[in-house]
Amino acid sequence: MRLLRTARENLLAIWPETTFSKEFFGHTLLRRSLFICNSPDTVRQVFVDDAANFERKSPQQRHALRPLIGDGLFISDGDVWRERRRAVAPLTHVSRLPELAPAMTQAATERRDLWVRCTGQEIDVLGHMAEMTADVICRTIFGSQLGHAAARTVVTAFSEYQALIGQMDLLSLLGLPDMIPRLHGRRIRASAERIQTVVSNLMTDILKGARKDEPSLIRSLSDPASGHALSAEAVRNEASVLFMAGHETTANTLAWAWFLLSQDPETEARLHAEVDQLAGQPATYADLPALRFTRAVIEETLRLFPPVPIQAREAREARTIAEREVPAGAIVMLVPWLLHRHKLLWDQPDSFIPDRFMPGGSGVPSRYAYVPFSIGPRICTGAAFGLTEAVLCLATLAQTVRLTLRPGWPVMPVCRLTLRPGERLPMRIEPRLPLAGKGLAA
Numbered sequence: 001m002r003l004l005r006t007a008r009e010n011l012l013a014i015w016p017e018t019t020f021s022k023e024f025f026g027h028t029l030l031r032r033s034l035f036i037c038n039s040p041d042t043v044r045q046v047f048v049d050d051a052a053n054f055e056r057k058s059p060q061q062r063h064a065l066r067p068l069i070g071d072g073l074f075i076s077d078g079d080v081w082r083e084r085r086r087a088v089a090p091l092t093h094v095s096r097l098p099e100l101a102p103a104m105t106q107a108a109t110e111r112r113d114l115w116v117r118c119t120g121q122e123i124d125v126l127g128h129m130a131e132m133t134a135d136v137i138c139r140t141i142f143g144s145q146l147g148h149a150a151a152r153t154v155v156t157a158f159s160e161y162q163a164l165i166g167q168m169d170l171l172s173l174l175g176l177p178d179m180i181p182r183l184h185g186r187r188i189r190a191s192a193e194r195i196q197t198v199v200s201n202l203m204t205d206i207l208k209g210a211r212k213d214e215p216s217l218i219r220s221l222s223d224p225a226s227g228h229a230l231s232a233e234a235v236r237n238e239a240s241v242l243f244m245a246g247h248e249t250t251a252n253t254l255a256w257a258w259f260l261l262s263q264d265p266e267t268e269a270r271l272h273a274e275v276d277q278l279a280g281q282p283a284t285y286a287d288l289p290a291l292r293f294t295r296a297v298i299e300e301t302l303r304l305f306p307p308v309p310i311q312a313r314e315a316r317e318a319r320t321i322a323e324r325e326v327p328a329g330a331i332v333m334l335v336p337w338l339l340h341r342h343k344l345l346w347d348q349p350d351s352f353i354p355d356r357f358m359p360g361g362s363g364v365p366s367r368y369a370y371v372p373f374s375i376g377p378r379i380c381t382g383a384a385f386g387l388t389e390a391v392l393c394l395a396t397l398a399q400t401v402r403l404t405l406r407p408g409w410p411v412m413p414v415c416r417l418t419l420r421p422g423e424r425l426p427m428r429i430e431p432r433l434p435l436a437g438k439g440l441a442a
């Protein structure tokens, strides 16, 4: 019961030190068998080689997200998942990045200008990053600008939603069958409804309203000419998936990167030296090859603070993994939080060393040991999008300002659906360089 109570507060707090050097381990928690793949071989077996047997997301994840995304790709399986994946994955495919990146640059530039106006003030970096990345998703996927107020509504409601759903995890761990309808608390429903209202209004506009002439990637999902004529409800659910999966993850990555940089002046100076080569201009898609160290900072941030710190699957049939019997129905998890800091795989696993991702650096011990975007058929469809966005935004903002953490503020990783640096991250905006052609505003 103590473990369950701790897990409800913070799922990261339940792993004892010894689990950072294990290969595969498991527990029976009440009536559920839980196993953790914690080596390249076991990750490969479950998530790649035998992925069809482990395709289904865990009941916890399905219950947690269903009120928000219905039967959306993120939690569906079988034919529904295959159909939706075929439709959704091309929207953010790497080949589309040259056309999508200008919206990232634009959103970062607007945030930079806002920060310049707030120089000397303290802001909640987590909230600011979430609003910026929500804005990027809107401009790229929906094809319209989410008003500032709407972005704030979604960001606040999603944060509240994540804090509330812990109770549902508990019900699932207690072994209640999947089909028993869960009684979602009134507040959970209210925050899900707030998010859905914003997404729904946007979709109504996009599908038949005022913005009909504006190009929109999401609208193409309901267009028979695209080969994927999804129903209006399916398009709405996938819009919610892209909104949720696509903004909070990148926002957390950026917030953690700002925190890590504020604690490591040497790395911060190297980042500044690289981004200053852009001579005060916002970072664009064409600048990416020159931003190798900025990318390494993001990659190392994703190693230390993987935004999706637990990826769980349900076994369809029984299997033997690392010589242990895994029964049908067992939950098998990949926990990047453990694997990315595995003592037997990584050199100085708990240190922030972006150089390992630079050419000539130690690199990753195995492609199955560094999985911030997961691996196998259910790998994140927005990996290249998220990485590009994080690099362009960090390079654009870090040219002009630096952020310092509020003295004495305790930063603790908290695991909800995503891994966050607590509920907020208070940092002060300090000026660096004047903007090209503009003085720094007071």
Ligand code: HEM
Pocket (backbone or CB within 6 Å): 073, 074, 075, 085, 088, 092, 241, 242, 245, 246, 247, 249, 250, 253, 306, 307, 308, 310, 311, 312, 371, 372, 373, 374, 377, 378, 379, 380, 381, 382, 383, 385, 386, 387
């Ligand atoms: C740094 C940013 C991101 C990280 C770390 C990340 C990570 C992940 C991970 C780990 C999964 C698999 C979850 C699981 O197996 O339980 C996932 C799935 C997914 N992600 Fe991302 N993601 C990021 C950005 C994005 C963006 C920008 C988009 C879209 C615009 C996106 C769309 C999706 C979708 C649609 C899925 C579901 C794929 C499926 O189930 O087939 N993600 N992401």
